[in-house]
Amino acid sequence: MRGDRGQGGRGRYALTESEHGHVWGVCSEVEGLFREPRRATYEFFGWVPDGAEVRGWVGCRVWLVPEDTTTDPWLLEDAESLGPRPRTDALLLTGMDDYMGPPEGHRAPVRLHDGYRWLGSCREFTRVLPEERATPSLVLRGLSPGDRLRQALAKGTRRALDLGEAWLEIRDDGGEPLTGRLLRPKVRAWRPSSLGPDRIDLELDEELDGPVPGHASPVWDRWLAGPPEGPNAWAGLDTRQREAWLELVRERGCRLEHQDRPAGQLYELDGRHITDEQSLFLALGEAVNGPGGYFGGCEAALADCLLGNFGYTAPGTLLWRNFAPAREYLSQVLTAEGEPYDLVARVLEVLAEGRMRVTLA
Known part of the structure; x- marks a missing residue:
């Protein structure tokens, strides 16, 4: 270790x-x-991909959406594909599910998506129990x-x-x-x-619920040395490491005592590197609270931050430079149920509700 x-x-x-x-x-x-960390393994029988084969790391959040709409989707976090099971039509995925899998005996078809695109479907699936260790x-x-x-x-x-x-x-x-x-x-x-x-x-005699996996270790090494001195230190990371960066930004941000700035402030957001949900909230955090700053990690948290105690006092103005990347990558995302929606438009609505006037540049 x-x-x-x-x-x-x-x-x-x-x-x-x-x-x-x-x-x-x-x-x-x-x-x-x-x-x-310990990972659950799911086997999807009769796997039919929607487009390209699902290989390697799949996504921070992969949703299993049952065909039966009376049953809620299930979440598999930090999902990785082990590829097809040899000599079968099944696909193997691993990930963290907090041991909250499907109902006992569930056999109905499901479709999978990663929040951005549909990955494929299967006729049924099962959770393979991890080996004892x-x-x-x-x-x-x-x-x-x-x-x-x-x-x-x-x-x-x-x-x-x-x-x-x-x-x-x-x-x-x-x-x-x-x-x-x-x-x-x-x-x-x-x-x-x-x-x-x-x-x-x-x-x-303690097993951590949240150990730090190998892919997140470089992010932790960077943060343990101290917060970044300049903006966009996360820009060169892939989505998986951006998720690890955002988790540390969120946890650190909720521990710090923020002094709210006076009302009427102008904040500038650098949108050049927004290509996923993580980078959207990282850029927002740095716009309000500087390099490594936190200002929400999802829509609900953003709304809470706009109420005060996280560096902002209403009203204010946000100058959003280079808006095009966010519109390109985040205007067609999927809810847990797989319904399309415009994340950027929703974030703009939340900012407006928090009396943050946004100017696009």
Whole structure:
């Protein structure tokens, strides 16, 4: 497993008790945060593609839309195609579904889309149960334990070593809050650490719900070093990595305290790199709050940000430069049910409702 160390040995990670906020300990290196998450596998029988074959990475969100309209679509996140099953007419897809698959015994046909285009259809499908595997632990290396953790380790009882609900808080190398993971850690083992005197390596019996997969590691490396100094640092990323970038922007943005600017401000949006939904909200965030800034990651979140506390005070004006790419790529997208709609037009409506006047250039 990969370890991740903060620059200069500073405490990048803090394990904090969630109810009262006391700190169990601080460290600069964690093992178990960066690894591939468990993925569900779906087998689609009688697969008929809509156009090109579905291969490799498929999309951040792939919707399984049942032919029976009384049943809601199901979501498969970060979907990858394993290709056709040999000597069959079936297609294999993997992805995260929070273990919320179709109803037991579902056998009706479904169509699949990735939010932008229809991918294909099948006569029926099934969820293949993942192989059993040992639960990986989370190891906090070089941890400086707090007094309460020292007391718990000294007791050594099962009750004392159950740390309850806690946050693994993650800061960048400048000490600014970046993101976190909610845990229910139980101490599995501890030992003196080679990373310094009076430090320990604390092993927790905890499997993260949201480990950082390999494709997102370069994005995390960039953000752990500190926020970007200039705009459009995400522009060269593919959609999958832009999604990882947007997740960090959202989580960091919701942890920061924003000072709303006075009403009547002019904001400028650089639309040159808007080719997917992720880049639309990244560009909006930087228009309002500067490089790496957050101002909503979906329509509902954008509407919330327009109400205040995220850097904006109504009314304001948004000068949207290079509007053509957004119109080209996002004026014909699909709802979860597969209905076409104009995302750009909807975002313009939300901005207008928030008293943000938009000028297109």
